[in-house]
Amino acid sequence: MSDFETDVSANSEGGFDPRRISLVRQALGQGDAGQLTTLLDPLHAADIADIIEQLSSFDRRKLIDVWYGEIDGDILSEIDESIREEVIGYLPRHILTDAVRELDTDDVVDILEDLEEPQQAIILGALTDADRAAVEQALAFPDYSAGRLMQREVVVAPLHWTVGETIDFLRNADHLPDQFYHVILVDPRMKPQGYVSLGRLLAAARATQLRALAEDSYRTVRGATPEADVAYLFTQYHLISCPVVDADDRLVGVITIDDAMNVLDEEHEEDMLLLAGVGEESSISDGVFETVRQRFPWLFVNLLAANLSALVIAQFQSTIAVFLALAALLPIVASMGGNAGTQSLTVAVRALATRDLTATNAMRVVRREAAVGLINGMGFALMMALVGWYFYDSLALGGVIAVAMVVNLLIAALAGVLVPLIFVRFGMDPAVSSGTFVTTLTDLFGFFTFLGLASLVLM
Numbered sequence: 464m465s466d467f468e469t470d471v472s473a474n475s476e477g478g479f480d481p482r483r484i485s486l487v488r489q490a491l492g493q494g495d496a497g498q499l500t501t502l503l504d505p506l507h508a509a510d511i512a513d514i515i516e517q518l519s520s521f522d523r524r525k526l527i528d529v530w531y532g533e534i535d536g537d538i539l540s541e542i543d544e545s546i547r548e549e550v551i552g553y554l555p556r557h558i559l560t561d562a563v564r565e566l567d568t569d570d571v572v573d574i575l576e577d578l579e580e581p582q583q584a585i586i587l588g589a590l591t592d593a594d595r596a597a598v599e600q601a602l603a604f605p606d607y608s609a610g611r612l613m614q615r616e617v618v619v620a621p622l623h624w625t626v627g628e629t630i631d632f633l634r635n636a637d638h639l640p641d642q643f644y645h646v647i648l649v650d651p652r653m654k655p656q657g658y659v660s661l662g663r664l665l666a667a668a669r670a671t672q673l674r675a676l677a678e679d680s681y682r683t684v685r686g687a688t689p690e691a692d693v694a695y696l697f698t699q700y701h702l703i704s705c706p707v708v709d710a711d712d713r714l715v716g717v718i719t720i721d722d723a724m725n726v727l728d729e730e731h732e733e734d735m736l737l738l739a740g741v742g743e744e745s746s747i748s749d750g751v752f753e754t755v756r757q758r759f760p761w762l763f764v765n766l767l768a769a770n771l772s773a774l775v776i777a778q779f780q781s782t783i784a785v786f787l788a789l790a791a792l793l794p795i796v797a798s799m800g801g802n803a804g805t806q807s808l809t810v811a812v813r814a815l816a817t818r819d820l821t822a823t824n825a826m827r828v829v830r831r832e833a834a835v836g837l838i839n840g841m842g843f844a845l846m847m848a849l850v851g852w853y854f855y856d857s858l859a860l861g862g863v864i865a866v867a868m869v870v871n872l873l874i875a876a877l878a879g880v881l882v883p884l885i886f887v888r889f890g891m892d893p894a895v896s897s898g899t900f901v902t903t904l905t906d907l908f909g910f911f912t913f914l915g916l917a918s919l920v921l922m
Contacts, residue, residue, distance in 0.1 A: 484514055491525045499530045512541035515550065527553035534558060536565035544577045551582055560589030567641055568594060569614035569722060572601045576611070601716070609693050610686030612726065613707040613716030616640035619647045620673055622656055627669030629659075642719055644703045648673055653713045655706045657681045683708050686715060690726045695818060697723035730816060733894070761899070768903035772797075775907055779914035782921070788855045789917055792847075792864055796913050799843060800871040800905030807832050807879025808901050815883055815893050829880055836876025840869035863920050867913035875905040 483502060490498035503511050515523055515538075523546070527534065531554055539562055542550055551559060551574075563571055563586050571590070575583050575598065587595050597615035604610025618639060620629050629646060633639065645658035657677035667676055683706045684693055696702060697720060705723075707716040776783070776793070783789050811828070814820035820828055844865035851861025878901045883893030 484517060487514060487526075488518075488522060491522055491529065494525075494529055496529050499526070500533065503530070503533070508535070508537035509541045511538050512543070516543050516546060520549065523550065524553055531555060531558050534562060536562040536570065539563070539574060540566060540570040547574065548578055548582065551578065556585060559585065563589050564591075564594075567614045567616055568597045568601060568716075569612060569718075571598050572611055575602065576606070604686050607690045608686065609684045609688040609690060609707050609718060610715070612690050612693060612722050613686070613718045614640065614722075615716045616643075617647055617706070617714065617717045618643050618645075619649045619653075619655075619714065620659075622648050622650060622674050624673050625669060626664055626667045626671045626673065626676070629664060629673060630669070642721065643717070644719065645678075645717075646673070647706050647714065647717065648677060649714055655683055655708065655712075655714045658704070658706065660703075683712075684718070685710070691730060693718060694723045694726040694730065698727070698817075764899050768899055768906070771903060772906040772910055775910045776914065779918060782914060782918045786860070786917060786921055788851075788857075788860060789914065792851075793910065793913070795847070796864070796867055796871055796909040797906050799868065800875045800909040801902050803836065803839065803872045804875035804879045804901040804905045805898060807836075807876045808883065808897055809879075811880040811883045812893050812897065815887060820884075825884055829877065829884075832876040832880045833873060836873040837869065839876075840872035843872065844868040857921075859920055860917075863916045864913060866916055867909065870912045871905060871909035874908045875901070878904045 487499065487502055490502060503514070506514075515526065518526060527550065534550075534554060539547065539551065554562075563574070566574075571586065571594070575586060578586070587598065590598060601610055601613065601615065616639075618633070620632065624632075633646075643661075645660055646664060647655050648657045648659065649655050657674065658681055659673050659676045660678060663676045663678070664673075680700055680702055682696055682700060682702065684696065686707055686709055693705065696705060702723070703720045705718045706714055707718060709715050779789075811820060811832075814828070847868050848861035848865040851864050852858050855861075882900050882904070883897050886893040886897060
């Protein structure tokens with residue numbers, strides 16, 4: 464057994480094993496395809512994709528040059544879209560065409576969506592006439608819709624069939640989808656009427672009618688339905704697959720749970736990135752200039768917001784000049800308001816995404832957040848009053864910052880839930896830079912309240 468084989472067999476943690484990645488880099492340096500096969504071949508396609516993503520662009524190119532014959536469709540579909548086009552550009556044309564022929568149509572569509580037209584043409588040209596037509600029909604649906612998400616390979620059976628007839632059909636079929644969980648029941652016009660899970664199918668007697676085994680969870684979606692709504696259906700009704708129909712309610716495809724979970728994961732990731740103001744398509748694989756392009760606009764918005772806060776502070780220069788302790792306490796006011804607002808905002812955006820926060824319960828949630836802000840404000844107000852009295856020997860200063868703390872945490876709690884609700888009211892994504900608006904509001908109100916009270920009470 465070689466040193467590489469010994470190292471690999473001693474460590475079976477998978478694609479994120481640092482030792483394995485180090486060994487891959489060594490094998491790349493030696494240009495040894497056999498060693499790369501020893502290291503990568505036992506791994507799942509997702510782990511291989513993770514390793515490719517962690518390599519530098521230079522090493523990725525070397526990997527493709529040395530090991531391109533082992534790159535298949537499963538690996539391509541797992542690679543992050545931010546570098547997928549780069550990897551596809553390195554692959555020899557015959558390897559690329561062989562790889563995409565292995566994939567179901569939903570995976571082919573997922574790859575094509577992020578490619579430029581020349582590469583799309585190469586992949587479409589590699590498909591059979593039937594698969595190419597299916598992929599082109601899927602691409603005709605709107606972006607981020609059920610039609611883009613579905614796979615065209617479906618397993619159907621007439622309503623009048625029995626379990627035995629269905630099992631015989633499945634055994635004799637020339638081709639079945641790689642993943643399917645239901646047999647969809649259709650009428651003569653190809654309109655779905657229900658579905659039967661494979662578990663119930665295999666457990667029933669051969670003479671049992673399929674319609675007697677149809678599941679209550681059955682739902683359909685239109686091809687133009689937003690994929691976020693599809694993902695909600697899967698989580699709300701515990702679906703594992705869902706037929707997709709056209710405008711005439713005829714079956715055109717099916718969405719499986721793995722695709723729905725991918726949507727949920729992408730939505731969650733997108734919300735996190737947008738809340739942080741780094742752009743919804745940010746990736747650790749992005750280059751320096753691409754990362755700057757995504758982050759600069761949001762930092763510019765933050766700069767404008769900071770200048771608004773500075774303008775408020777500037778109105779009270781004379782007060783601050785007399786009571787220098789106010790300058791020392793200003794960061795506390797900003798920090799507490801910003802953190803309280805972020806807490807409320809995170810809960811609200813997540814609740815909107817899962818549809819737990821709606822127009823029917825919005826006022827109850829607003830009242831709850833207001834109560835939380837007031838109670839927290841009073842608790843921290845007491846602490847800061849003691850700070851003002853003990854450290855600055857001023858009961859008046861303690862009282863000023865105490866009142867400011869109550870007002871600021873109340874405003875922060877209300878802003879955290881009202882800002883995303885307002886965004887939704889105007890048809891905007893509630894995650895889009897909501898944090899910037901909430902932080903700006905809490906800073907402006909916090910500084911104005913604190914310094915305004917100080918001017919009235921201390922001067």
